[in-house]
Amino acid sequence: MSNNFLRRVDLIFDQDCNLKDILKSTYQRANDDIINELLESGLKGRGGAGFPTALKWKFTSEQADPDKYIVCNADEGEPGTFKDREILFKVPQKVFGGMAICAKVINAKEGFLYLRGEYRFLLPELEKQLDAFHKVINEIGVNFKIKIIMGSGAYICGEESALFESMEGDRGEPRNKPPYPTVSGFRKKPTVINNVETLVYSFMIFRYGARKFKELGTADSRGSKVFSISGDTPKPGIYELELGMSVEQFVDEFGDGDTKAVQVGGASGFCVPRKKFKDTIIGFEGVPTGGSMMLFNSSRSMYNVLKNYLEFFEEESCGQCTPCRVGCQQLKLGIEAVKKGERHAAYLEQLQKLAQTMKITAKCGLGQSVANSFFSIVENFKEEMIY
Amino acid sequence: MAKKINLIIDGIPVTVDEGTTILQAAKLLNIHIPTLCYHDDLCIAGNCRVCVVEMKGARTLPASCAMPVAEGMEIMTNTIKVRTARKHIIDLLLSEHNAKCTTCYKNGNCELQNLASEYKISDPMFIDLVPHKNYQMDAYSPSIIKDDSKCIRCQRCVRTCEELQHVSALGVAYKGEKMKISTFFENPMFEVVCTNCGQCVNRCPTGALIERNYIDEVWEAIYNPDKHVVVQTAPAVRVALGEDLGFEPGEIVTGKMVSALRRLGFDSVLDTDFTADLTIMEEGFELLGRLRKALVDKDTSVKLPMATSCSPGWIKFIEHTYPEYLENLSTCKSPQQMFGALAKTYYAQKRNLDPAKVVSVSIMPCTAKKFEADRPEMRSSGYKDVDYVLTTRELAIMIKQAGIEFNALAESHCDSIMGDSTGAAVIFGATGGVMEAALRTAYEVVTGREVPFDGLNITPVRGMEGVREASVKIENAAPDWKFLEGAVLKTVVAHGLTNAKKVMDAVKSGKGDWHFIEIMACPGGCIGGGGQPIPTNAEIRQKRAEAIYREDAGMKIRKSHENPEVIAIYKEFLHEPNGHKSHELLHTHYKERQRY
Ligand code: SF4
Ligand code: SF4
Ligand code: SF4
Ligand code: SF4
Ligand code: FES
Numbered sequence: 001m002s003n004n005f006l007r008r009v010d011l012i013f014d015q016d017c018n019l020k021d022i023l024k025s026t027y028q029r030a031n032d033d034i035i036n037e038l039l040e041s042g043l044k045g046r047g048g049a050g051f052p053t054a055l056k057w058k059f060t061s062e063q064a065d066p067d068k069y070i071v072c073n074a075d076e077g078e079p080g081t082f083k084d085r086e087i088l089f090k091v092p093q094k095v096f097g098g099m100a101i102c103a104k105v106i107n108a109k110e111g112f113l114y115l116r117g118e119y120r121f122l123l124p125e126l127e128k129q130l131d132a133f134h135k136v137i138n139e140i141g142v143n144f145k146i147k148i149i150m151g152s153g154a155y156i157c158g159e160e161s162a163l164f165e166s167m168e169g170d171r172g173e174p175r176n177k178p179p180y181p182t183v184s185g186f187r188k189k190p191t192v193i194n195n196v197e198t199l200v201y202s203f204m205i206f207r208y209g210a211r212k213f214k215e216l217g218t219a220d221s222r223g224s225k226v227f228s229i230s231g232d233t234p235k236p237g238i239y240e241l242e243l244g245m246s247v248e249q250f251v252d253e254f255g256d257g258d259t260k261a262v263q264v265g266g267a268s269g270f271c272v273p274r275k276k277f278k279d280t281i282i283g284f285e286g287v288p289t290g291g292s293m294m295l296f297n298s299s300r301s302m303y304n305v306l307k308n309y310l311e312f313f314e315e316e317s318c319g320q321c322t323p324c325r326v327g328c329q330q331l332k333l334g335i336e337a338v339k340k341g342e343r344h345a346a347y348l349e350q351l352q353k354l355a356q357t358m359k360i361t362a363k364c365g366l367g368q369s370v371a372n373s374f375f376s377i378v379e380n381f382k383e384e385m386i387y
Numbered sequence: 388m389a390k391k392i393n394l395i396i397d398g399i400p401v402t403v404d405e406g407t408t409i410l411q412a413a414k415l416l417n418i419h420i421p422t423l424c425y426h427d428d429l430c431i432a433g434n435c436r437v438c439v440v441e442m443k444g445a446r447t448l449p450a451s452c453a454m455p456v457a458e459g460m461e462i463m464t465n466t467i468k469v470r471t472a473r474k475h476i477i478d479l480l481l482s483e484h485n486a487k488c489t490t491c492y493k494n495g496n497c498e499l500q501n502l503a504s505e506y507k508i509s510d511p512m513f514i515d516l517v518p519h520k521n522y523q524m525d526a527y528s529p530s531i532i533k534d535d536s537k538c539i540r541c542q543r544c545v546r547t548c549e550e551l552q553h554v555s556a557l558g559v560a561y562k563g564e565k566m567k568i569s570t571f572f573e574n575p576m577f578e579v580v581c582t583n584c585g586q587c588v589n590r591c592p593t594g595a596l597i598e599r600n601y602i603d604e605v606w607e608a609i610y611n612p613d614k615h616v617v618v619q620t621a622p623a624v625r626v627a628l629g630e631d632l633g634f635e636p637g638e639i640v641t642g643k644m645v646s647a648l649r650r651l652g653f654d655s656v657l658d659t660d661f662t663a664d665l666t667i668m669e670e671g672f673e674l675l676g677r678l679r680k681a682l683v684d685k686d687t688s689v690k691l692p693m694a695t696s697c698s699p700g701w702i703k704f705i706e707h708t709y710p711e712y713l714e715n716l717s718t719c720k721s722p723q724q725m726f727g728a729l730a731k732t733y734y735a736q737k738r739n740l741d742p743a744k745v746v747s748v749s750i751m752p753c754t755a756k757k758f759e760a761d762r763p764e765m766r767s768s769g770y771k772d773v774d775y776v777l778t779t780r781e782l783a784i785m786i787k788q789a790g791i792e793f794n795a796l797a798e799s800h801c802d803s804i805m806g807d808s809t810g811a812a813v814i815f816g817a818t819g820g821v822m823e824a825a826l827r828t829a830y831e832v833v834t835g836r837e838v839p840f841d842g843l844n845i846t847p848v849r850g851m852e853g854v855r856e857a858s859v860k861i862e863n864a865a866p867d868w869k870f871l872e873g874a875v876l877k878t879v880v881a882h883g884l885t886n887a888k889k890v891m892d893a894v895k896s897g898k899g900d901w902h903f904i905e906i907m908a909c910p911g912g913c914i915g916g917g918g919q920p921i922p923t924n925a926e927i928r929q930k931r932a933e934a935i936y937r938e939d940a941g942m943k944i945r946k947s948h949e950n951p952e953v954i955a956i957y958k959e960f961l962h963e964p965n966g967h968k969s970h971e972l973l974h975t976h977y978k979e980r981q982r983y
Contacts, residue, residue, distance in 0.1 A: 154562060171559055176433040176453040319540065319566025320434040320559070326479035329564050330513045337514060350512060357475040360447045360468075361436045368447065 006253045007242040009216060009224035012091060012200050017207045019093050020136045023100055026206045027142060031061060031105045038202060041210035042222030046197035047073070048265055048290035049365070053202060056192055059182040060106045063190035070102045070111040071167075071186055071193040075151045075158040077116060078266035079312060081292040083226040084196040086238045088115075088122055091200065096133040096146055098199030101206060102192050103144045111146040112186070114163055117153035155316035159364050160185070160193045162318065173318045174364035197226055197291070217243035221283030229254055231263075231294035246286075248277040250293070258297040261380070266292035267309040268369035271302070271376040302381040303339060307332065309373050317366060324367025327358040331374060335385060345386045348378055394460035409451035409462055410438060420464055421473065421502055423480075424541035425452040426590050427924035428910065430550060435541050437476050437502065440464045448472055474506050482513040484593075485522065485536035493594035496921060499539055500593075527575040530583035530599055530757040538568055538595035544587035551910055552884040554704065556581035568595075571983055580707045580982055582884065584700035584908045585754030585778075585917015598754045598918060601775040602785055608746040608774070609652040616746045617734065618653040619726045619805075620644065622660055623752040623816030623913035624779045626934040630920040630927075631783030632793040637930030639938055642798020647786050648750075649799065655738075658801045659749065660808030662722040662729070663815040663824070665956070666697060667947035669973055670719045670821075671829045672964040674903055675868070683870045690714040692879075692894065692901040695821050697721040699759035700908025700917075702977055704884050709891050710979035715904075718974040722815065723749050723756055724765050727772030728972040729805060733960050737804050742768065748775045750782045752816070752916030755908065764975045778918025807952040810843075810938070810945030817932040818882035818912035819848035819855060822905040826859060826878070827946045833861055833868040843945055849936070851911060851929065853886035854879060856901070878903045883910040 026034060039054035060068060072095060076084040088095060099111045115122065130146055137144055149167055151157050157166045161175035164186045185191025194202070201223065205213050213223045221243035230236045233254045251259050262272045264287040272280050272287060280286045282293075296305065310332035319325040334351040337343040352375060359371035378385055389404035396413050403412045408431070413420050424435035433453030440451045443461035448469065451462075463469065481503060488494050522536035540559075545568060548557045556579050560569035570579045588596045608616050625641040634640060648656045674693050680686040696702060696717045705712060720728070726749065731742040749756065753776075759765065760773035777785070786793055800806070811827055814820030823845040830838040837843060838859065847857035856879045864872045879901045881890045887906045893899030909915045911928035914935060939945060947953060961968045 156562065173559075176431065176450070178455060313563075315563040317563045317566075319562050319564070320432075320542070322434070322436050322476050322479050322539075325540070325564065325566060326483050326516070329516055329519075330479065330482065333514045333516070333519075343514075353471070354475055354479075354513070357472045361439050361450075361472050361476065363433060363436065363450070 006245050006249050009240050009242050011204050011208070011213070011224055012087070012094065012226070012240060015204075015207070017094070017204075019097050019133070020140060022203070022206055023097060023136065023142070024140050026101050027104055027140065034101065034105050035061070037210045038205060041205045041213040042217075043198070043201055043205060043213065044222070044284065045194065046201065046225060046290065047195045048269070048288055050284050050288055053194065053198055056182060056194070057102055057105050060190045060192045063183060065190050067187075067189045068106045068108045069186045069189060069191045070099050070106065070108045071163070071191055072099055072111065072113045072199055073158065073160065073163060073193055073195045074119065075114055075116045075163060076196070077155040077158045078268065078290060078292050080230045080266050080294050081228050081290065083228045083238050083291050085119055085122070087196050087200055087226065088119070088126065092126055092129040093133055094200045094203045095196055096130065098194070098201075098203035099146060100137060100142065100144055101202060102194070102199070104142070106190070106192055109143055109145070111144065112167065113146060113148045114167060115148055115150055117151045120150060123148065123150070154318075156318045156366060159366060162364070163193070164191070173320045174366075176363070218281070218283060218285065220285040225291060227291050227293050229293045229295070232256055232259065232297040232300070233295045243283045245282055246278060247272050247280045247282060250282060251277055251295070254293070255295055256297060259295050260298045260300070261296045261302065263292070263294040263296070263305070263373070265289035265372070266294070267312050268366070268372060270372050271305075271380065273380040302377055302384045303335065306373065306377040306385075307335060310335070310370075313366070313370050321363040321367060323358040324362040324370070327354055327362070327367065328370060330354060331370065338386060348382070348385060352378060392456045392458050394456050394458070394462065396462045397464055403456055405456075407456050409440060409449070409454050409456060409460075412456055413451065413462070413464060418464055420451050421505070422452055423498055423502070423539060423592055424543060426543050427926075428551065428590065429543060429546040432542050432546065435476070435480070435539065437473055439469060439472050439476075441466050441469050474508070475512070477502050477506050477508055478512045480539050481508060481511060483516045483520070484539065485517050485534075491537065491594040492597045492600065497594060498592035525575050526599070528577040528581070528583065528599065528758070529761045530754040531576055531581070531585060531588055532597050532599050533576055534595055534597075535567055537593045539593055540566060540568065541592060542568070543590045543592065544568060544596055547587045547590045550885065551586055552582065552584060552908070553888045554580055554582055554884060557587060582700040582703040582908060583755040583758040584884070586909060587917075588754060589917050589919065589921055589923050598778050598781070599757060600781050601757075601777060602781050602788075605748055605775050605777060605785070608748070613744060614746045615654045615738075615740050615744055616652075616748060617655045617657055617730050618648055618748045618750060619657050619659040619662075619723070620648070620750040621723065621752055621816065621913060622663060622813050622935065623916060623919070623931070624750050624782070626816065626914060626931045626938070627752065627919045628779050628783060631780060632786060636927040637934045639934050641938070642800070643793055643796040645801055646796040646799045647791055647793060650791050650796075651785055651789055653748070655802045657726070657804070657806045658808050659722045659726055660812035660815070661805045661950070661952055662725040663812035664809055664947035664950040664953045665725055665973070666719055666722050666821075667811060667824045667828050668953060668957075668964040669969055670695070670717050671825050671832065673717055673719065674825070675829060675832065676965060678902065679870060692899070692904050693717055694904040694906060697815070697821060698906060698908045698913075699753070699755040701884070701887060701906045703755065703758070703980070704887060704908065705891070706977055706980040707982050708888070709895070712891065712894070713977050713979065716977060718970075718976060720765070720973055720975050721756075721759060723751060723776070724759065724772055724975075725973045726805065727760070727765065728768045729956075731768035731770050731772065732972060733956060734804055742770055746774050747772065748777065749773050750777050750779065752779050752913045752919045753909075754778060754917040756918075764977070767972050767975075780918060780920060783920070803952070805952065807950055809947055809950045810940070810942035811947040812950075813939045813942065814935055816913045817849070817935045818907050819850070819880045819905065820912060820935070822848045822857070822878055822880050822903065824947055825903070828948045830859060830861070831946065832948070833864050833871055835865050836863070844936075848878070848880050851925070851932070853883060854881045854889055876903070877901045878905070880905045882907040882912050884908055
């Protein structure tokens with residue numbers, strides 16, 4: 001993006017589209033062709049990790065196993081995120097459409113929507129929409145069914161392998177990887193698991209063509225994405241924006257003039273302080289995000305912000321692996337001890353080393369990402385941690 | 388043939404089968420990687436993370452126990468990054484851990500302690516979390532004590548109870564900082580489906596799960612001049628005890644063990660093997676009796692197949708899980724309990740002792756035996772038949788406490804009156820042993836000839852396969868047993884309760900048309916019992932089993948009905964197998980228990 005303005009985009013919400021026509025024409029195309037178009041678009045998973053969506057579909061399509069699944073991860077649990085809810089509320093058919101295209105590519109007969117427990121209120125409407133969707137699918141002669149499974153309310157169940165465990169009726173604990181879901185996912189079968197937003201975009205790419213999507217964003221971060229914006233902002237809410245903006249551009253638009261830091265990517269994301277606004281790109285070349293953006297103005301205590309995050313992780317860790325289960329507790333008690341003067345300020349360095357260990361040894365993304373907010377807050381707001 | 392994978396570990400190239408883990412590959416190169424949640428017997432968990440290694444090109448340090456090898460992988464097991472991470476992890480575990488090692492029962496045999504020592508965690512880095520936790524200690528069970536303050540949440544016990552035992556008495560509860568190992572509704576172990584088998588105890592790397600020990604009580608009895616303390620030792624103890632006293636697995640230490648027990652001060656050192664032989668007589672005749680009733684008297688109320696009842700872990704399992712089959716159990720008490728009942732009757736009479744002053748102690752490979760001895764059914768002598776049950780591990784502790792140099796002991800024999808045994812009794816210690824011993828006797832009783840296998844070795848029932856079947860055709864039966872002429876006696880053997888479940892489900896569905904079932908709760912049978920030296924794994928069980936069969940092969944008498952003391956007790960006291968007196972003292976019944 002070359003100019004200085006933040007570009008609002010409108011790829012998914014208001015644009016109507018004919019589900020039947022799109023599915024019909026896409027179903028007539030060869031799988032390779034579909035994958036190539038998706039690859040061409042440059043779409044990366046919208047959950048934050050940023051794996052190219054086309055490759056995920058491709059790897060799964062290459063598995064010999066006759067039983068495969070497409071799972072839509074709607075277990076949105078990151079504090080300050082509510083964009084999937086908005087998408088499911090407003091354009092569920094487009095999500096189902098994305099699942100149906102994926103189902104064709106990987107040859108899945110069944111798909112699942114794993115819905116966050118707190119979103120149960122969406123269920124009646126979603127079921128209705130699903131009926132309509134199944135009718136369309138029937139009309140074009142495709143054998144594919146989607147079922148909705150309710151989540152159990154644990155944050156960790158958003159982690160894909162924990163989500164499978166939960167779907168299978170077990171305790172939501174992440175699995176060892178490899179094997180990855182593309183090889184062994186739900187019921188140990190090859191599975192594509194995409195989040196709500198990724199599926200919407202996959203579908204819309206077949207509405208607009210890869211080129212239009214690719215024109216947006218940067219080389220590393222193609223397209224647009226949905227953000228949920230909260231905190232100290234006059235304009236909280238859901239916005240679809242082109243990728244590649246700097247934090248400064250973002251704050252110009254959404255800040256209140258007194259913004260001292262922006263938390264990009266929620267509790268597991270990064271905290272960007274004012275002095276770095278200009279040089280930090282929101283996207284895979286800078287700070288990646290699942291979509292949560294929180295603005296803090298100067299009246300906020302960053303110590304409290306960090307402590308809240310750590311309390312969240314301390315509770316939401318599944319608890320199975322040592323670095324995460326115990327590490328989170330130590331980080332929280334550690335900053336408290338420093339703040340109270342029970343430990344020397346130098347203890348913060350010890351804790352940063354611990355966070356580093358968590359980042360490289362925890363079993364899943366949850367434990368690994370605690371370090372992100374910890375580092376970026378402790379590093380940039382050290383005085384607030386001590387005094 | 389499996390695909391071959393080439394990789395490099397610490398600069399050394401190695402080629403292994405596809406599917407091998409980094410941990411296994413490193414082991415082939417004699418590179419030791421520390422582990423905690425890993426156990427040879429169990430599925431991979433990958434949750435303690437002490438086994439992390441550095442992998443070239445990877446952002447994170449993979450857990451070597453859970454990471455399969457890949458072509459061209461370059462692994463470093465001992466970089467500063469790896470050491471720092473491991474040290475952090477051990478430190479974290481210790482911060483959550485009630486590390487009063489000096490007063491811990493597992494002091495000296497704890498994997499966490501060993502690691503802390505190896506990594507020289509002398510000055511804890513992190514904040515002590517123990518005061519923040521509401522740790523519970525569950526000490527109500529006669530067999531097992533669970534102390535959450537020692538638990539490192541490795542989930543070995545959970546996997547053991549679920550995979551090996553199909554009991555799932557233990558599970559993971561809560562998440563985050565509150566995550567813990569718990570039981571149904573957090574009830575005490577004593578009140579849940581736990582079978583007391585102790586397999587979890589045997590696999591717990593710390594002091595979080597231990598046997599309830601009765602060492603002090605036994606010392607007290609020994610030092611009480613008023614008491615006559617008899618001790619019995621189970622067949623599986625003598626092939627494993629050595630492991631806790633400096634011998635390699637598979638070393639038979641019977642003679643030294645007997646000498647040590649004498650030195651400890653027991654008044655009489657006797658042998659569970661004697662009652663194992665007696666069990667064969669009772670159980671063998673019980674089986675033949677059931678067959679006669681079913682085949683000759685056409686009595687349809689007779690329960691077949693008949694199942695062995697010497698493993699108390701199995702008994703509690705069937706009480707909870709298949710109560711409708713309780714009548715299929717042999718009514719025989721286990722050898723331990725038969726011994727207890729006779730110690731305070733027959734033995735006391737012969738030695739002219741007041742049974743109230745006899746204290747009967749047993750040394751068992753088993754934690755469930757502690758529970759069994761406490762059962763209200765087990766008082767047919769008029770007293771508690773067995774007063775104290777010690778595990779193999781507890782006996783080793785007593786020997787060390789007494790300052791005995793086990794190595795240097797001369798070998799000696801058990802005392803007489805209930806001290807004689809045969810090869811048939813010895814093999815009770817391994818899975819399939821009861822079946823083999825029973826067949827040796829039953830076949831001979833029916834036909835007058837030795838069982839038609841090579842040198843009495845009924846190899847089809849031996850081995851470590853989970854479920855094994857064998858059948859014997861009866862030919863030229865003696866006149867009394869003509870009704871069995873030409874019959875094929877079908878038997879099946881299972882060990883580990885997951886396999887027990889397979890057998891019972893087959894019986895339930897009508898697919899299993901066996902006459903006689905042997906079930907042992909523990910993998911490998913009692914040689915792999917929950918009270919055996921730690922570690923216990925497949926390789927060690929194999930060695931112990933081999934030792935058992937070696938011992939049998941070396942015995943002069945190898946059939947229970949030829950044990951002279953057994954012959955004598957029937958002449959003097961019991962009169963006939965499965966007779967009135969036997970039923971009074973040596974048989975019992977069990978009761979249904981709820982699963983929840
Ligand atoms: S990192 Fe945390 S959430 Fe993930 S497996 Fe480990 S304990 Fe569970
Ligand atoms: S003693 Fe046996 S049954 Fe009981 S919890 Fe342990 S493994 Fe499970
Ligand atoms: S009780 Fe023992 S085996 Fe079970 S999780 Fe705790 S430390 Fe591990
Ligand atoms: S198999 Fe042996 S050690 Fe295991 S529960 Fe039964 S009697 Fe005890
Ligand atoms: S031994 Fe590998 S993670 Fe525990």
